[in-house]
Amino acid sequence: NYSLPASAWGKYEGCNEYLNLSAPEVIAELHASFLAAGAMVLETNTFGANSIVLAEYGLESRVEEINRAAVENARAAIAGHGGKGYVAGSIGPTTKLPSLGHISLEEMSQAFASQIRVLVEAGVHLLVFETCQDLLQAKIALVSCFEELERLGREIPVMVSLTVETTGTLLVGSDVAAAVAAIEPFPVFSLGLNCATGPEGMKSHIRYLGRTWPGRISCIPNAGIPQVVGGETVYPLTPEQFAAELAAFVAEEGVSIVGGCCGSTPEHIRCLAEGLSSVRPAPRAPQGKPSLSSLYQAVEIQQEIPPLLIGERANANGSRQFRERLLADDYEGALAIALQQEEDGAHALDLCTAYAGRDEKVDLAALTRLFAQSVRVPTVIDSTSPDCIEEALRIHPGKCLINSINLEDGGKNLERICGLAKKHGAAVVALTINERGMAMTAGEKLSTAKEIYDLAVRRYGLRPQDLLFDMLTFTIGSGDPSLGDAAAETIEAVRRAREELPGAFTLLGVSNVSFGLSPASRRILNSVFLHEAVEAGLTTAIIDAAKVLP
Template sequence: MTLAEHPLLIFDGACGTSLQSMAVTEADWAGCDGCNEILNVSAPRHIIQFHQSMLNAGAMVVETNSFGASRIVLAEYGLQERVREINQAAVDNARTAIAGRPNRYIAGSVGPGTKLPSLKHIEVAELAAATAEQIQALLDAGVDCLIIETCQDLLQTKTAVVSALETCERAGVEIPIMVSVTIEQQGTMLVGSDIAAVVATLEPYPLFSLGMNCATGPQDMISHVQYLSQQWSGRISVIPNQGMPQVVDGATCYPLSPADYAEQMYGFVVSHGVSIVGGCCGTSPDHIAALVNRLAGVLPKDREVVV
């Protein structure tokens, strides 16, 4: 069975916050402290362990540790010439983790980068070239799908989508392309676009799914999911944080228990036809295990899209 044939897909949980809880040493960082992507090469055991923890919890899809593995972001650590190596290693680590596990898949993660074109941080052509370079490396390494995620700028999103489609066409590869935008608590993306603008902009493209991740917990995504359920004809993904982040004694923490998180996610599936779920910041293997258990035997509600 291919990834696209599953009526309900359960993605893994948080990579970044999970790595923060691991015993990553100074030597592991190889002089690039804070660059999670270098760990693919310098300390792959941590990445494989993370993937395995999510798979053991029941996740069907693991995202590669390549969120910031574009030339633009890697240049901040002097790693801009190692794009192919790092993305290849990210996929290899995920493949090692899923070995021997049937019907488990690898999603190539493509983050927004650190420079947004709408804010004039970067020219569209430079962003497109960097995105295409990373996506080509992920395709060559053999991912099962691409997820363009945590999109904060609609121009950045559209640039990444076009780059992905053109790169897949040049490579002669047909795989699902997912887009996941970040809607802040005030109800828009960072640069001001709401979910209606997102749908209108991306509707012409042959995307496998459209959804949301990061920024908030499930509760603050409800109205946006309702809109997608009525207005987006493709599949919908919801990959929220473990609730709204809070600062307690100087440390960032997330409030939702595994049971509460799973119950709220269950509502998206049975009430709004969401068919791709998973966890972003804060979500642990316990959250994914609770999600898997809550959704056992559940199918997404049939949707009727308003034309």
């Protein structure tokens, strides 16, 4: 309800962030009104104070100046309130959707990093990435954020807030489960919702978070869905209604951070603070299940009817059809093979573009981008090159599975790939290969797996649930007498892994067991071997789902 003179806007009308410079007393007064109403945390007036948005007004060179002024305005209001209050650095999603190719990953990352740096240096107590509409944008923001905090030697809380449209998904089509799976590996302070709807439109999503999200939950809705009345935008929820609905989220769903987004006034916050004075967040016992995700949906690693099936045909070394399309630069044709596997029932898709004479990194980047946009199931990035893996992880918005790490070189590659998995929130396949070669007996497989487990978890910071151990499958159809009991040793290793590798999962490349046999024999042997492995506790299988007998 502030009436600002035209001079306050200058030639930047519509750029609210410019007011930090031109009308600091107004911004500080607005902050103060919310503190007086009972707010504990103030968000800086920096939602669009990044180089991408400010460039639309010709202000991209003033990112630091505007963000510093915004923090000073919030701190001034707190000082006038007896020093009681915290400053949250607000970081919006920009006006670009990287999943749709609106902006390069590098430009978005640089924009976030520069804003994060100045907000932290200016003295914010926490950061909030709000109105996240694109999972790739959220992941770029988080990777940039934690890299920047490490450079600065700072640890402050980082909140993430999604905007779920009335359609039930983020703007680019992600459901909340996909967002949970992709964001959960990062050390965020909280995950929640803001904007787009009032509390009523958030009920089912808040309930889902309450049952699955392991950390704090925030809810910062609009004061209802806006309506146009008499030519003006009006938010219909009264302060009393707004407060009552949010109090129910706290008391019933365990939400522990609440506030107001569009249309919320100091009176809304006053009613909210008063209504929560005697309310405590309900105890929660979230039952989140380790998952992978695409841009669109999450897939639990431990399927109710195991195993998780990973399609194997998008592999330049294992599929002639895929290789021919790759060699012809027919990326759309290669994508069609992937989509057929999804239709055939695969829960995730392996993607390998390593082939002699090809640029693996270029091919992997191009196909990862296509997979991210078009494939609804998660992607398994199959490469031994850390550079290629990193490029794919930067591009994909979901929680991917990296295939793979091992100890063949003593752990040098493992160290780098585990670092990439930690940085980008990915899971990892660990092959039971050591410096002596491929582990053959159940005992050797478990010994190698335990060594990798200790390195990945205790040294490099991965969680057991982000490790899938491949106990290695060897053909028993070659006539080699040394491989006569290879399948039995592998199944025994899978059985023992359940007890000896707590929290981790197992995986097998099933079709390797029948290599060298006729197609009809292969289908039967693959199916029998898969059945026995699942009975032993196998979690995940890389296989052509269309060629498995029930």
